[in-house]
Amino acid sequence: MSGLSLAVAPRLESEMKEGESDVRGQGLMGGVMGSLRVIELQLVAFILVFSASGLVPLVDLVSPVFVSLYLLALSRWAFPSYRKPGNAAEVFHGSRMFQLYVMVGTTVGLFLPLSYVLGGFARGDQEAVRSATPHLFLLSFQILSENIIMGLSIFSQPVRALVPLLYTVRRVFLLIDWTHATFFNSKVPKNPRVQIWIWFGRGLASANLIYFTINLFCFLIPRFLPRAFERYFKERAEYHGKVAEVGPQKKEKAQKKSD
Numbered sequence: 001m002s003g004l005s006l007a008v009a010p011r012l013e014s015e016m017k018e019g020e021s022d023v024r025g026q027g028l029m030g031g032v033m034g035s036l037r038v039i040e041l042q043l044v045a046f047i048l049v050f051s052a053s054g055l056v057p058l059v060d061l062v063s064p065v066f067v068s069l070y071l072l073a074l075s076r077w078a079f080p081s082y083r084k085p086g087n088a089a090e091v092f093h094g095s096r097m098f099q100l101y102v103m104v105g106t107t108v109g110l111f112l113p114l115s116y117v118l119g120g121f122a123r124g125d126q127e128a129v130r131s132a133t134p135h136l137f138l139l140s141f142q143i144l145s146e147n148i149i150m151g152l153s154i155f156s157q158p159v160r161a162l163v164p165l166l167y168t169v170r171r172v173f174l175l176i177d178w179t180h181a182t183f184f185n186s187k188v189p190k191n192p193r194v195q196i197w198i199w200f201g202r203g204l205a206s207a208n209l210i211y212f213t214i215n216l217f218c219f220l221i222p223r224f225l226p227r228a229f230e231r232y233f234k235e236r237a238e239y240h241g242k243v244a245e246v247g248p249q250k251k252e253k254a255q256k257k258s259d
Contacts, residue, residue, distance in 0.1 A: 044140075044144070046114075046136065046137075046140055047137060047140050047141065047144075050133050050136065050137045050140075051137070053133075055129060055130050055133040055134075056133055056134050056137045057134060060134045060137060060138060060170070060174070061137075063138070063170060064138070064141040064145070067145075067163075067166050067167065068145065070166075071149075071155070071159050071162065071163065074158070074159050074162070075154055075155050075156060075159045079156045079158045079159055079232065080156065081153055081154050081155060081156040081159075082156070082232075082235045082236050082238075082239040083153050083156065083235060104211075105211055105212075105215065108204070108207050108208060108211055109139060109208055109211065109212065110136075110139060110143075112204055113132050113135060113136050113139075113204060113208065114136060116128065116132055116200070116201060116204055117129050117132050117133060117136060119197070120132070123197065125197070127181065127185060127186060128182075128186075128201055131177070131178045131181040131182065131185075131201075131205070132178055132201075132204075132205070134174045134177075134178075135171055135174045135175055135178060135208065138167055138170060138171050138174065139167070139171065141167070142163065142164060142167035142168075142171075145163050145167075146160070146163050146164065149163060156232050156235075157228040157229070157231045157232045157235075158225075158228050158229055158232050160228065161220075161224055161225050161227075161228035161229075162225075164220060164224075165216075165220050165221070165224075165225060168212055168215065168216050168220060169216065171212060172209070172212055172213055172216060175205065175208050175209040175212060175213075176209060178205045178208070178209075179202075179205040179206055179209050181205075182198070182201045182202040182205045183202055186198055186201075
């Protein structure tokens with residue numbers, strides 16, 4: 001998955017395998033949660049709440065702005081899109097096992113941390129809320145960014161692949177801080193209910209750190225990003241090939257008209 005919203009698509013014909021289904025998600029991980037259009041407005045609401053609550057550090061509040069500007073610059077000058085509007089924009093083709101992997105990441109990375117933050121609010125556990133909120137804030141921005149970019153033909157495959165990559169790199173560091181906070185900034189009391197709550201937070205933070213570290217170094221960098229560049233250069237070669245064919249034809253037509 002590209003993050004929690006993966007741009008999945010068919011592979012090149014030479015790499016298609018039997019038994020694989022064509023998954024067309026909308027916009028991490030990698031990509032991976034395009035079917036969650038229903039909760040996008042809720043994600044926007046959480047982004048606004050987190051931004052106004054003071055729970056998200058300033059560097060994480062402004063990082064989506066810099067990422068968006070950087071991606072726009074890349075799409076304009078470095079990797080312009082050669083894809084025609086309406087053509088399939090997906091990058092990666094996922095099997096059923098891959099879909100299961102995505103669903104696990106969706107649960108571990110979004111739904112459980114969201115429940116953890118809401119539970120922290122209810123319990124008055126400010127340390128738990130403060131530790132988990134930055135991850136959820138950037139993850140929500142990542143999902144929305146991927147879904148928006150998936151629907152716009154001006155963004156090429158490399159640019160779309162960089163969305164989950166850039167956000168995941170930053171979130172890994174946030175998950176390290178979250179894991180450190182749950183293990184070293186909180187003491188386990190004798191109350192069994194409080195013990196369960198603390199160990200739930202520790203397990204959730206650790207699971208997120210392990211999952212997204214594996215996602216970054218075993219999928220996004222070695223598989224998803226190269227596949228995106230592969231498809232991009234193939235489309236660019238086809239585009240320039242068509243331009244080269246059309247050029248002489250136009251000259252011939254112009255010469256015939258002048259004669």
